Amino acid sequence: MTEQPAPTVNYVEQLLELFAACGDKEAVVCAERRLxxxxxxxxxxxxxxxxxxxxxxxxxxxxxxxxxxxxxxxxxxxxxxxxxxxxxxxxxxxxxxxxxxxxxxxxxxxxxxxxxxxxxxxxxxxxxxxxxxxxxxxxxxxxxxxxxxxxxxxxxxxxxxxxxxxxxxxxxxxxxxxxxxxxxxxFFLALLAAAGYYRSIGELGMRHLSTTAFVHVSGQMPALLTLAEDGLLLLAERVDLESFLDTIRDERLTSVFISPARLSELLDSPLLDGADLSSLRYLNCGGGPISPTRLAQGIERFGPVLRPVYGLSELPLVADQPFMVNDPEHPERLASAGKPFADTRIEIRGEKDELLGTGEIGEVCAAGSLVMTGYWNDPEGSAQTMAGGFLHTGDLGYLDEHGYLFLVDRKKDMIVTSVGAANVYTRPIEDVLASHPDVRAAAVIGVPDPGWGEAAHAYVVLAPDATVSVEELQELVERELSDLHAPRGIDFVESLPRTALDKVDKRALRARHYEDPERRTVSDLAPR
The missing domain is CATH 3.40.50.980 (Rossmann fold)
Structure with missing residues (x-):
């Protein structure tokens, strides 16, 4: 990444000039306070x-x-x-x-x-x-x-x-x-530059609800962008679904962020029937994989305002898909994370850090003005993660011929299975399981298997009154993907454990798998 010359003006001074120009216009709402x-x-x-x-x-x-x-x-x-x-x-x-x-x-x-x-x-x-x-x-x-x-x-x-x-x-x-x-x-100068671009194309008056705390860079980025665009920022730490919908209606919000879990909750809720979401321009959804089935349902219900976003603390917005539609000519794009955001450049690299071609799966690497400098006081970790001037995300994926990014797994979650040591990715399995009408959510982990080395094991949340069996879901995955992808075992659970950032906690799922000392590593079905 090329070094930028030292700025003569602190970014906060630039923001304060904008604040002075906006004067008595509302900037921040928090509970009963309006500043x-x-x-x-x-x-x-x-x-x-x-x-x-x-x-x-x-x-x-x-x-x-x-x-x-x-x-x-x-x-x-x-x-x-x-x-x-x-x-x-x-x-x-x-x-x-x-x-x-x-x-x-x-x-x-x-x-x-x-x-x-x-x-x-x-x-x-x-x-x-x-x-x-x-x-x-x-x-x-x-x-x-x-x-x-x-x-x-x-x-x-x-x-x-x-x-x-x-x-x-x-x-x-x-x-x-x-x-x-x-x-x-x-990084903060780049945010102001992005806000300046949005102002130049008339993207003013954004009204954004921030439920991601300012303690996270993913909370700071939209908050500062909103304020730098003369918008209104609403702050909340915990919002239940009813309050969430009421706030969108009452404050005429144009932008919100929700997790995939919250999107599913929203789609399944009877509260949605009477909700007024007509003011929304961006229903941003990120923080974890979104099943194409759920995304298609969301697009049908909300229209092209649904916007999948992909980012990390190291680079809070890698790719996005604004104004998404369910394109019958490109149904595969429902599984895409979108195209690079702003000046971000994405490359896919192999195990020897070699550049891979279109459609080849490797590590997602990114560069741009919003990428972190490195890890504080950790030169070894920084050098490894920022090798070659690109952020190595730890996510595996590929780019299609149109530049769309598709994520298939976390590098550490990839399953190496069968005598041929084949790579099996969890995301496609989860998407196939979630495509069944009786399934509300699915998460897949790799577990030791005496015959396969590792095998896929699934945790599945069923819809009310579901009748699907373990065998049916295994056969669905085998039919849509392959026998290597079919989970050797499936547990039906009421909900998936989540981290404090509302991501599926696969570490907790692995711990749950080994809680029972009598836990079998394979299902009753023989490997196919």
């Missing part, structure tokens, strides 16, 4: 003044453990105005992992919401070299940054020579240790 762009600008500048006065130095690493509120956005912008490195702590990792994350990130300051944490803050304040503690709200162990400023306080001005800001985001590592995804200033 204008002018109020958001004032909040950012006041927080920057308080942080500077509390001794937060330019370039410091500052950890944040806060809720999905306007203050979380304003804190990032204020810290980035100071040239700090923000370190976002997710709630869901185990306590020990949160501590390790903070230690790896070389944090000097912790800003936390007193309603959000307990044990973590206690340890950090009683260690040999305690962190400076600041609070986003009253009642905590440090000064409250949200107290009103003294009247007559001069407006904050960024000092010359302030370091470029950056952010660290948590992602789980394959070794079990957290990895710190490092996005530098150029």
């Amino acid at each position: 204008s762009y002018a109020q958001m600008r004032t909040m950012v500048l006041e927080l920057a003044t308080k942080l500077r006065d509390r001794g937060v130095r330019p370039g410091a690493g500052v950890a944040l453990l806060v809720r999905n509120t306007p203050e979380s956005i304003a804190l990032q912008l204020a810290l980035h105005l100071l040239g700090c490195r923000t370190v976002w702590i997710a709630r869901y990792p185990p306590y020990r992992e949160q501590v390790e994350f903070i230690e790896q990130a070389q944090v000097e300051v912790l800003i936390y919401d007193p309603e959000r944490t307990g044990r973590l803050t206690e340890e950090l304040t009683h260690r040999a070299e305690p962190l400076q503690i600041l609070c986003a709200g009253p009642g905590g162990q440090g000064p409250d940054l949200l107290e009103p400023v003294e009247p007559g306080t001069p407006e904050f001005v960024r000092a010359p020579g302030t370091p470029e800001p950056s952010s660290l985001f948590y992602t789980g590592g394959t070794s079990g240790r957290p990895r710190l995804v490092h996005h530098e200033h150029r």
Whole structure:
């Protein structure tokens, strides 16, 4: 990736100019609060003044453990105005992992919401070299940054020579240790450039509901894009289906994000019959594979607003399919992740990092202005993941002759089976199982098999009053794919376990498979 020249203007200063131009126009809605762009600008500048006065130095690493509120956005912008490195702590990792994350990130300051944490803050304040503690709200162990400023306080001005800001985001590592995804200033400048492009083509007035917290880069990207496009951002952490539909109707939302699990819930809900979704322009769906059957149902119900998106913490938007239709001439595109987003370039590479051709399955590799710089304080992991200037995603897929990307599996989830050591991918099996009218969801893992080395094992959620049998589903997969793909065993379950980010938790499925010491590794059916 070519290096960009050092910018002379901090991206936050550019945002604040936009905020000033928008004035009293509504910017952020959170529960009963409705803040204008002018109020958001004032909040950012006041927080920057308080942080500077509390001794937060330019370039410091500052950890944040806060809720999905306007203050979380304003804190990032204020810290980035100071040239700090923000370190976002997710709630869901185990306590020990949160501590390790903070230690790896070389944090000097912790800003936390007193309603959000307990044990973590206690340890950090009683260690040999305690962190400076600041609070986003009253009642905590440090000064409250949200107290009103003294009247007559001069407006904050960024000092010359302030370091470029950056952010660290948590992602789980394959070794079990957290990895710190490092996005530098150029990432945020690229977001503003993308917003400028959307404004230039008249894509203004976006009204986006953000249920993905600002702690995640996948939450920050649409939030900052919305604000940089003069739009309205609605913040929520947990929204049930009824509230979700009511909010779309009442706020005339044009953009929302849902997971594949939430899309299925929405399609199966009787609440959908009376819902008014006429304002939607983008019903973004991502965070995991979407079965073509469910996608076709969604397109039929919602129209071309349904937009599959594919991204990672390291590159929050790799590919998308805006304005998707169920094209009878290209039915295979229902299984596609779409085409590269913005300036992203996608290549498919083999086991020796060689470039593969059209239709050949290999690792999905990507480059572009939104790709991370690397993993913080992990040169070996960064060099491996960013080999050749491309992000190696760990996902397996292929490109068709029209440039559409098709994902078939996670590299670590691929099943090597039979005496010929054939590669079997779980995504096609899951899609075939989900195509049966009695099946609502399916997940496939590889398990040891004495005759095959590894074999596919499926967990299937059935529709109410379903009558399909294990044998019928095995025969369906064998007929549509091959005998190597047919699951040797199938468990019918009420639901699939999910991670905190609403992805199917295959690690939990593997653990469930081995919970029973008498667990057989093959089904009653002999290998075909």
